[in-house]
Amino acid sequence: MNYSEALERYKQKIASVGAQEMVINMGPQHPSTHGVLRLELITDGEIVRDIIPHLGYLHRCFDKHAESMSYGKSIPFTDRLDYLASMNNSHAFVMGVERMLGMEQRIPKRVEYIRVLVCELNRIASHLIAIGTYGIDIGAFTPFMWCFRDREHIMNMLEWASGSRMLYNYIWIGGLFYDLPVGFEDRCLDFVAYFRPKLAELDELLSTNQIFISRTANIGALPADVAINYGCSGPMLRASGVKWDLRRIDGYSVYPELEFEIPVGKGEMGTLGDCWDRYKVRVDEVKESLKIIEQCLHRLRGDFKRTPEFDPRALVPKKVNLKSQEYYMRAENPKGELGFHFVTQEKTDIPRRVKARGPSFNNLSVLPELGRGQLIADLIAILGSIDIVLGEVDR
């Protein structure tokens, strides 16, 4: 059997572009690809005829690493998947292991609320990057600076809690690295009070900006059925009008006890599921995350407040002893459904297989479908609205 038949077909395709067509390489160092992604475009003048994405420039063998060490040691590697939302990655991984251990009911409430609090802070930070860099992709410089200024506050808070700016290793199997530092709750409340008006300002600056609307509305409209068929999740899927949020559907951790809305795209400025909708869903989600943070803080200062005897590491297992089993854990990351498929082995704490299903990987796969027949400039707008992180696409 000839296994390289597809490769030959691809080479043939590139070699046989028509006389009026041109092959353009966008990336891997193009600023609008948000990392090391290479898009091979077959263009006819300004029109994109076909897109061939080339991935793997940032492949760091997460799966292979994870099956050579015990579960707890893999947590720092999960941080590096979607490095803009490290807390959410390790939360999903840790929940998967805890469920296999059958200990998710025994996790103290304070630990769970702290986890959700830091995850939502990280979700805001991730969405701020998405919104800010999306602005700069299509020529709006100011929102970029504003977003990074406000994200810096979150980075500083999470650094205070975990000791690290971006890659935290804060959520551990059965608990946390440390309790929150004294005074964290007050500082966090101050941040929420500071950030709300700033967010309104940002929303006003970008969402109804005529230039921004012209660049994004009716561009790259993704119908719901196509989005589902391509495995798109998170804001991508919700912008197409599907109310699908795993925090509600699966109701993991303490999300069932919290009140928040699930924003969906409405096609306000143009077609349902266009770039503007995807952008707007993220802005609305930041508002919902702020609500969740306030509720978490309320409970962390009330029912589950800090006590001297509280030890977040009390339940951390010395060795993860699992029976031979399989489990697929999924959780809602800022970018969409993050899944971990575990295949465990008997009598060892090293898994046979850990497969990470990154949301960006699947969201990106719809790009050739969305970009065909568009202008090159609009392709930038579409790619920015997908909000990929190459650390997770390539893993």
Next chain:
Amino acid sequence: MVEQIQHLLHEKFGEMAVLRVDAQPLQPILVVNSELIVDICLFLRDTEGCYFDFLSNISAVDYFPEKRFAVVYHLSSIPYQTQVTLKVEIDNERLLHELPVMPSVSSVWRTADWHEREAYDLMGIFFSGHPDLRRILLPDDWDGYPLRKDYQDAETYHGIAIK
């Protein structure tokens, strides 16, 4: 839920469709016949009561030292908010010029395209009928399939010593 689906598949495709139900403590797995996988997936996607329209994940598993591979499909249904796991097992001698072959489901869910390319790239499972089965994460000229447990690191890459 799993029994229901097993029953439905039984009725539609006969005895040989579901080989066995792997009773996992958390997520039971339907081990299905590899020859029928495309029909089963299409059936599960389009049948009322199932509507598994969202393919979350495909992962390939190597059961070294046994001469056996598995491909696991995690499906979820957006209308009914349910999940199901399908598994296909393939015996193979682990030779690099004789890869385990199974049918591609990329005609059912387009997202399977990239998942299958990844499984081919890293685990060396060949999906017949796939529209564009090239390596996706590794360079096109890579030798071997690194996620296999018996994979040996290369000594050189393009004549450059890398060890």
